[in-house]
């Protein structure tokens with residue numbers, strides 16, 4: 001910064017302290033720029049309100065006192081928060097009456113995606129662990145929560161409903177999942193286990209094409225509850241089970257095909273090898289095979305690359321690398337059945 005006031009200097013001739021110099025417009029602008037680049041304060045204040053439904057409550061005409069009473073919030077703190085929202089142009093406050101500005105209305109609409117709970121919130125909170133990723137290469141979730149993303153998600157308050165709502169609201173990007181159904185010969189397959197199958201969308205798609213097959217989603221923690229609720233609401237409910245477990249442990253399920261879709265990106269090499277080895281052992285014990293349907297999170301900007309790498313260990317593993325991993329996990333054969341920029345589908349023989 002240029003021309004910053006040096007408050008402690010003393011006039012060489014008179015010994016008197018010089019009058020303080022007001023910061024120049026350039027200094028103030030630079031300070032604003034620094035705040036824009038470094039401020040965690042405003043996002044935290046906005047997300048605190050979103051988490052507790054403050055914006056939608058204001059949109060519905062509630063006063064600060066009503067919101068505190070209805071939602072069990074600290075009335076004093078909420079009052080200060082709403083004054084701050086007024087200062088930054090999110091609301092206009094006249095005494096008890098609070099109204100949303102245009103930005104506030106947009107926030108009220110987007111509120112459920114801005115909470116600090118569920119998957120979106122955990123991702124947002126993970127971002128402050130980027131220093132951990134910089135120091136170690138591990139995902140930021142490990143720095144903030146001390147564990148992988150999914151374990152941290154299931155360790156927090158019972159938020160299966162929040163997760164289910166987020167997945168429905170966002171829609172589930174299936175990353176060319178039709179390829180998994182279309183690139184594999186499913187002839188004679190009577191049973192499929194989807195390891196880490198999320199809420200069960202891919203399994204439903206596969207079983208719709210395999211009328212004589214049954215399927216199981218192996219899922220972990222809250223996501224198993226989400227899968228149970230979702231699959232039981234589909235027309236194929238009677239052919240789908242959900243099993244709560246972990247692919248980081250030995251897998252006792254038996255099936256003709258074990259699917260791993262969009263799983264390995266989350267994991268560093270050692271964990272990826274563990275998951276693949278467990279899938280291979282289960283397929284081997286079943287006289288079956290593994291379909292490895294990995295997704296690629298390709299970025300178009302440094303910001304997007306940074307985001308992906310903060311959240312997952314290996315955003316992109318090309319087919320060659322997957323073949324190499326499969327060989328090291330003990331598979332006797334790996335064939336690439338399809339590959340697009342967003343997904344590689346490999347068939348692995350134990």
Ligand SMILES: C[S@@+](CC[C@H](N)C(=O)[O-])C[C@H]1O[C@@H](n2cnc3c(N)ncnc32)[C@H](O)[C@@H]1O
Pocket residue numbers: 150151174195196197198199202218219220223245246247248260261262263
């Ligand atoms: C990126 S999502 C992929 C979901 C789904 N397979 C798909 O293709 O959309 C990763 C999934 O792995 C699950 N998962 C994470 N850790 C797990 C574990 N230890 N055992 C089983 N599933 C796990 C998560 O709950 C999540 O649903």
